[in-house]
Amino acid sequence: MLLALDTSAGASTALISHKDTDDLGQILAQWSTDAPNTHAEVLAPAVQEVLGEVGATGEQISGVVVGVGPGPFTGLRVGLALGHALAEGWGKPLHGICSLDSLALRAVDAGVEGEFLVATDARRREVYWAAYEHDEDGSRLIQGPFVGPAAELPQLPAVGAGxxxxxxQLQVVELPGEDPSSWTPHAAELGRLAQGALAGELNGVLCEPRPLYLRESDAKVPAQMKKSGT
Known part of the structure; x- marks a missing residue:
């Protein structure tokens, strides 16, 4: 089993099992919240909840997967810090994966073909975005991830809260019975992708478990501290 975490938008966690077929991993348990300011308080208890749902312990986990963003500084730090702590405490490998890949997988599962965009809220009147392609040879990232104004994105159908x-500025992908313009990343999809990558079925999905911020922090060192060298 893999334990997956993501805090690039809301917060989510999931347990994913390996499958012996060509499919990606199977979701055993999952949890999520759209609240943007409670990651630190709710994520660790949520991990305990999903582990308890299937009667698993940390020792039974084969690895931890964490969404690296792009996303806000504070949110990403919460998920990555917990991912590093759990992997270290359990003595398990830690894998990173781009959070936007979650929505790309969801779009493909919903039947999206050809080139499309994933766009999420970056605040400051901007979006985090990446371009993907799905055809008979599979799915792949073709551009990004980037941050910028929605009006400057390629003219392609898009999914995601952005x-x-x-x-x-953005053309939504039309999906019967679904509203892809409200989608946010989820750990369950990241865990499925990671299972596929670890099984050798996907290439170029996993990355270093480091935050993907894409722009400078708003927090600056005060000028007086710079002068004093502290």
Whole structure:
């Protein structure tokens, strides 16, 4: 089993088992919240919850997967810090994966073909985005991830909460019975992708478990501290 975590938008965690077929991993248990300011308080108890749901312990986990963003500084730090702590405490490997890949997988599962965008809220009137392609040879990242104004993105159909924020600049993918303009990343999809990568079925998915911020922090060292060398 893999334990997956993501805090690039809301917060989510999931347990994913390996499958002996060509499919990606199977979701055993999952949890999520859209609340943007409670990651530190709720994520660790949520991990205990999903482990308890299937009667698993940390020693039974084969590895930890964490979404590296892009996303806000504080949110990403919470998920990555917990991922590093659990992997270290359990003596398990830690794998990183781009959080936008979650929505790309969801779009492909929903039947999206050809080139499309994933766009999420980056605040400051910008979006985090990447371009993907799905055809008979599979799915792949073709551009990104980047951060920038929605009006500057390629003219392709898109999924993700960034579309809902900027409907005049971005064209939503039409999916019967679903609203992809409200989608946010989820750990369950990241865990499935990681299982596929670890099984040798996907290439170029896993990355270093380090935060993908894409821009400078708002926090600056005060000028007086710089002068004093502290």
């Amino acid at each position: 579309v809902g924020l900027y409907p005049e």
